[in-house]
Amino acid sequence: xxxxxxxxVGGNIIDHPDSLNQLLDAFAALDAPKILVHGGGxxxxxxxxxxxxxxxxxxxxxITDEATLDLVTMVYAGLVNKKLVxxxxxxxxxxxxxxGADANILLAQKRTAASIDYGFAGDIRSDGxxxxxxxxxLQNGICPILAPITHDGKGQLLNTNADTIARETAQAxxxxxxxxxVYGFEKQGVLRDPANEASAIxxxxxxxxxxxxxxxxxxxxxxxxxDNAFKAIDCGVTKVSIGYAQHLSELINAQTGTQII
Amino acid sequence: xxxxxxxxVGGNIIDHPDSLNQLLDAFAALDAPKILVHGGGxxxxxxxxxxxxxxxxxxxxxITDEATLDLVTMVYAGLVNKKLVxxxxxxxxxxxxxxGADANILLAQKRTAASIDYGFAGDIRSDGxxxxxxxxxLQNGICPILAPITHDGKGQLLNTNADTIARETAQAxxxxxxxxxVYGFEKQGVLRDPANEASAIxxxxxxxxxxxxxxxxxxxxxxxxxDNAFKAIDCGVTKVSIGYAQHLSELINAQTGTQII
Numbered sequence: 001x002x003x004x005x006x007x008x009v010g011g012n013i014i015d016h017p018d019s020l021n022q023l024l025d026a027f028a029a030l031d032a033p034k035i036l037v038h039g040g041g042x043x044x045x046x047x048x049x050x051x052x053x054x055x056x057x058x059x060x061x062x063i064t065d066e067a068t069l070d071l072v073t074m075v076y077a078g079l080v081n082k083k084l085v086x087x088x089x090x091x092x093x094x095x096x097x098x099x100g101a102d103a104n105i106l107l108a109q110k111r112t113a114a115s116i117d118y119g120f121a122g123d124i125r126s127d128g129x130x131x132x133x134x135x136x137x138l139q140n141g142i143c144p145i146l147a148p149i150t151h152d153g154k155g156q157l158l159n160t161n162a163d164t165i166a167r168e169t170a171q172a173x174x175x176x177x178x179x180x181x182v183y184g185f186e187k188q189g190v191l192r193d194p195a196n197e198a199s200a201i202x203x204x205x206x207x208x209x210x211x212x213x214x215x216x217x218x219x220x221x222x223x224x225x226x227d228n229a230f231k232a233i234d235c236g237v238t239k240v241s242i243g244y245a246q247h248l249s250e251l252i253n254a255q256t257g258t259q260i261i
Numbered sequence: 262x263x264x265x266x267x268x269x270v271g272g273n274i275i276d277h278p279d280s281l282n283q284l285l286d287a288f289a290a291l292d293a294p295k296i297l298v299h300g301g302g303x304x305x306x307x308x309x310x311x312x313x314x315x316x317x318x319x320x321x322x323x324i325t326d327e328a329t330l331d332l333v334t335m336v337y338a339g340l341v342n343k344k345l346v347x348x349x350x351x352x353x354x355x356x357x358x359x360x361g362a363d364a365n366i367l368l369a370q371k372r373t374a375a376s377i378d379y380g381f382a383g384d385i386r387s388d389g390x391x392x393x394x395x396x397x398x399l400q401n402g403i404c405p406i407l408a409p410i411t412h413d414g415k416g417q418l419l420n421t422n423a424d425t426i427a428r429e430t431a432q433a434x435x436x437x438x439x440x441x442x443v444y445g446f447e448k449q450g451v452l453r454d455p456a457n458e459a460s461a462i463x464x465x466x467x468x469x470x471x472x473x474x475x476x477x478x479x480x481x482x483x484x485x486x487x488d489n490a491f492k493a494i495d496c497g498v499t500k501v502s503i504g505y506a507q508h509l510s511e512l513i514n515a516q517t518g519t520q521i522i
Binding site: 047050070073077078083086087089090094097098149154156 | 308338347358360397412418
């Protein structure tokens with residue numbers, strides 16, 4: 001099979017109609033088997049607030065309680081996912097919106113830890129990605145659009161990080177195809193200076209990553225994203241790119257953004 | 262292909278955990294190609310109320326304005342649909358939750374009428390049901406679970422009555438297979454006396470229907486349901502049954518409920 005593209009798009013893109021439309025145009029135009037994984041953006045918090053659902057934290061970490069799980073299931077797997085699918089269909093892209101329970105594509109287990117109860121947070125099981133069904137759809141020209149919700153196979157939906165879903169899906173597909181993973185977000189790439197978009201680092205290997213982390217150049221939310229990126233490379237994904245979601249074709253062709261090597 | 266079952270389940274069943282679990286047990290146990298079409302129940306109204314979304318009426322008819330469309334998309338295609346899918350997966354039923362935009366399975370057009378603006382209400386187009394994709398899934402043992410949301414192919418999601426979706430899907434599939442349509446709800450069947458569950462009419466043909474309608478025995482919400490049922494029979498659906506959703510196998514075998522003949 002030709003190279004499969006797994007493209008993660010962050011919440012900041014979803015929130016802005018102009019950048020979202022550019023991303024959707026670029027995704028629809030990409031002539032290859034492709035999967036989109038999306039986050040939710042601020043709309044979940046806004047809807048939660050209007051419903052009186054307050055975020056729950058434990059030692060600084062957001063906890064997925066039952067009300068929050070219902071909220072993200074509604075907003076991510078319902079509102080955001082179906083609007084993306086309808087928008088892609090209008091671009092002649094035959095999209096299908098799914099969460100991990102659908103066709104059992106992403107089987108997870110509730111995260112357990114000694115110190116913290118994460119609530120309904122799920123970690124994808126080894127062999128938890130139903131690659132055969134996904135590949136069948138891709139071969140039929142259908143593009144799965146994945147919301148960041150998984151299930152445990154026992155009737156429980158679970159909240160799973162979208163970056164992680166993109167990595168796990170890419171890794172699993174890499175067992176039987178070339179896979180390119182793209183983390184599209186609202187920045188030019190991995191920035192040397194967070195205030196300067198022109199400071200994107202064109203390529204980064206693991207030892208450079210460790211150095212930049214030690215220096216404090218890479219910090220915060222970029223750390224789990226890069227951890228996912230390097231893990232994907234280690235697990236057989238051919239290429240990983242990070243950069244502006246809207247510049248999808250340039251990212252894929254390494255003309256912009258940061259390439260993980 | 263063996264007989265395909267299209268099973269519509271009403272909102273009242275969705276609202277009650279006991280009846281819902283019985284329905285899901287019976288659906289999972291049905292050893293045949295099968296599709297479930299669901300309504301939303303009271304939860305959409307309750308969530309809408311908590312968000313301050315007020316129902317909009319025009320000349321006594323509920324209008325789907327933009328806020329209501331977002332609400333039903335979230336609740337029906339998100340919360341209700343994904344909970345049903347996860348619950349069926351736990352019963353070893355390989356369900357896939359979909360709205361009409363997904364894989365372009367239900368293409369509709371916005372309803373237009375001279376007198377009333379129905380808002381974002383959709384009528385399924387002739388040839389609007391993507392039967393080839395549905396049949397491929399059914400042949401792979403996958404059970405589509407359809408939320409009552411369609412799309413117009415131009416990027417707009419639309420609200421479509423679940424009874425109608427069930428009928429249109431059944432009719433379209435009937436062009437290439439035997440199809441049995443079941444309208445499952447909270448009553449024993451078409452009742453001669455609405456106050457008496459024992460008064461279900463075992464079978465009804467069109468002339469009997471017209472008589473009972475003229476006598477006022479059949480009225481209100483049963484009229485569009487029976488109109489759908491007779492239309493399905495006229496359009497090639499082999500059997501239509503109406504009755505307790507939970508008694509699915511008995512309904513299918515005409516041991517209970519009302520059979521449309």
